[in-house]
Amino acid sequence: MGLKSLFKSEKVMLVNIALACIIIGFLIGVVSFSCSTKVSSNGFAQAQDESRSQEGIEALENIQYSFRKVAEKVLPVVVEINVVDIVTQDIPEGWGFPFEFFFGPEKEDNDEPRQKEYRQQGLGSGVIVRQTGDKVYVLTNNHVVGEAEEINVTLYEGKTYTAKLVGKDERKDIALVVFNESKKVPVADIGDSDSCSVGDWALAIGNPLGYAYTVTAGIISALGRRGGPGENISDFIQTDAAINQGNSGGALVNIRGQVIGINTWIASRTGLYAGYGFAIPINNAKKAIDDFIQFGKVEYGWLGVQISDTNEEVKKALGLGDTKGSFVSQVFRDSPAYKAGMQPGDYVVEVDDTPIIDTNHLLRVIADIPGGRSSKFEIIRLGDTVSLTIKLGIRPEEKKIAGQNKNLWPGMSVIPLTDEIKERLEISSSKGVIISLVLDDTPADIAGFEEGDVVKKINDKEIRTIGDFYTALNDKSKKDLMFLFERKGVELKIGLVR
Numbered sequence: 001m002g003l004k005s006l007f008k009s010e011k012v013m014l015v016n017i018a019l020a021c022i023i024i025g026f027l028i029g030v031v032s033f034s035c036s037t038k039v040s041s042n043g044f045a046q047a048q049d050e051s052r053s054q055e056g057i058e059a060l061e062n063i064q065y066s067f068r069k070v071a072e073k074v075l076p077v078v079v080e081i082n083v084v085d086i087v088t089q090d091i092p093e094g095w096g097f098p099f100e101f102f103f104g105p106e107k108e109d110n111d112e113p114r115q116k117e118y119r120q121q122g123l124g125s126g127v128i129v130r131q132t133g134d135k136v137y138v139l140t141n142n143h144v145v146g147e148a149e150e151i152n153v154t155l156y157e158g159k160t161y162t163a164k165l166v167g168k169d170e171r172k173d174i175a176l177v178v179f180n181e182s183k184k185v186p187v188a189d190i191g192d193s194d195s196c197s198v199g200d201w202a203l204a205i206g207n208p209l210g211y212a213y214t215v216t217a218g219i220i221s222a223l224g225r226r227g228g229p230g231e232n233i234s235d236f237i238q239t240d241a242a243i244n245q246g247n248s249g250g251a252l253v254n255i256r257g258q259v260i261g262i263n264t265w266i267a268s269r270t271g272l273y274a275g276y277g278f279a280i281p282i283n284n285a286k287k288a289i290d291d292f293i294q295f296g297k298v299e300y301g302w303l304g305v306q307i308s309d310t311n312e313e314v315k316k317a318l319g320l321g322d323t324k325g326s327f328v329s330q331v332f333r334d335s336p337a338y339k340a341g342m343q344p345g346d347y348v349v350e351v352d353d354t355p356i357i358d359t360n361h362l363l364r365v366i367a368d369i370p371g372g373r374s375s376k377f378e379i380i381r382l383g384d385t386v387s388l389t390i391k392l393g394i395r396p397e398e399k400k401i402a403g404q405n406k407n408l409w410p411g412m413s414v415i416p417l418t419d420e421i422k423e424r425l426e427i428s429s430s431k432g433v434i435i436s437l438v439l440d441d442t443p444a445d446i447a448g449f450e451e452g453d454v455v456k457k458i459n460d461k462e463i464r465t466i467g468d469f470y471t472a473l474n475d476k477s478k479k480d481l482m483f484l485f486e487r488k489g490v491e492l493k494i495g496l497v498r
Helices: 003-008 010-077 099-103 283-295 312-317 336-340 359-367 398-402 419-425 443-447 466-473
Strands: 078-091 114-132 135-140 150-154 160-169 174-180 201-206 214-225 236-239 251-253 259-266 277-281 305-308 326-332 347-351 374-381 384-391 412-416 433-438 454-458 480-487 490-497
Touching: 010 078, 010 201, 010 214, 010 251, 078 135, 114 201, 114 259, 114 283, 135 160, 135 283, 150 174, 160 283, 174 283, 201 236, 201 259, 236 259, 277 283, 305 359, 312 412, 312 466, 326 336, 326 359, 336 384, 347 359, 412 466, 433 443, 433 466, 443 490, 454 466
Parallel strands: none
Antiparallel strands: 078 114, 078 150, 114 135, 135 174, 150 160, 160 174, 201 214, 201 251, 214 236, 236 277, 251 259, 259 277, 305 326, 326 347, 347 374, 374 384, 412 433, 433 454, 454 480, 480 490
């Protein structure tokens, strides 16, 4: 059989077809294998991207869910507070319309100024902090209630109650009002503001610009801020959660829905939100709530000193270095501090094992110590560490304290006499300390000391440093103190009786 005939054979043809199929199948397999690796890799990457995208969405949904749960928890414990003040205003003499239209015709006797009262409305927020029986207590700001003649509280559910003031306090800018409701109402979950950290989530709830029950979110931007209106002693929580007028008295809460602060003020040049909102830490108000209910006011501990922060020059002169604390510049005679032996020139560094950071911190620590309780004070006195046990009193009202300046010893503060001060004030003396402050109606003021006087001697002892000044001032063996000082180039003498 020839070769050509062989290929034409039917059997051989079947074998050829089978062989060709095997070869083609092998080639397809190789190509498919190489291609399948690449396709599989793309499929895995795509699945991975989709998985990550899904995880990101779920993470955002979890945050969203957290915000939603916080709002559900907190909105019912935040209230709207509407107040009405009765304001008296003088009507200028000779003014006709529109004043006569609103206030009636002028009196015949124009020698006395006409006055009319009108109702001034205000809006703020509050937080339900306690329910005792049928009494429901709402914490808010002092500046929200002001001198209100009428106080109305509206709950989240829409029901409005007539409330009355329990007590208010200017130093912390807080107030407590109460209304009656026999049914149980939601009460705030009070948190721990000391556990807050910068960067924590924070939500503000209140009634800004009349938009009731608004929730805004942000973070805690800073802690321990000072400032604000008035003489508030709080160390504020700063937040970028939007706060506007009407938010005052509302809640600042953490991601668990716990109240960590009472929204109070904003830093703004326009009066509107500019990214800086401040809240009173709730821990600063916890004792006050109990005091309001029990006494109708906040009872502060009373040490009986005037304290201040000191500059680097004074700290250096006293040998304090970088030590944190608060400087005692004056002591009230017969006060708890005076009776326990605290002296002008002492530097308080610790109270009841709590390290003192600065003067504001010491004010808050003393304020929260109940009157009648003894506390341990650690002080630095001219380089030596001294421990004193002081039984604090109850802080008198501000007017009464101001009226006791005659007992504020010595009534003046001094600083080192530096070359810069000598040049600026044209002081020729090379030795002594300079009086930087004389307080009104104190012994130093009554005796005739003035700011700028250079104290050179006390009882014939030369005064070169602040340490020398306070050593001589606090020398208990001398009841009468004779000061030799220089004023405008002239040496003078003034005596003080301890």
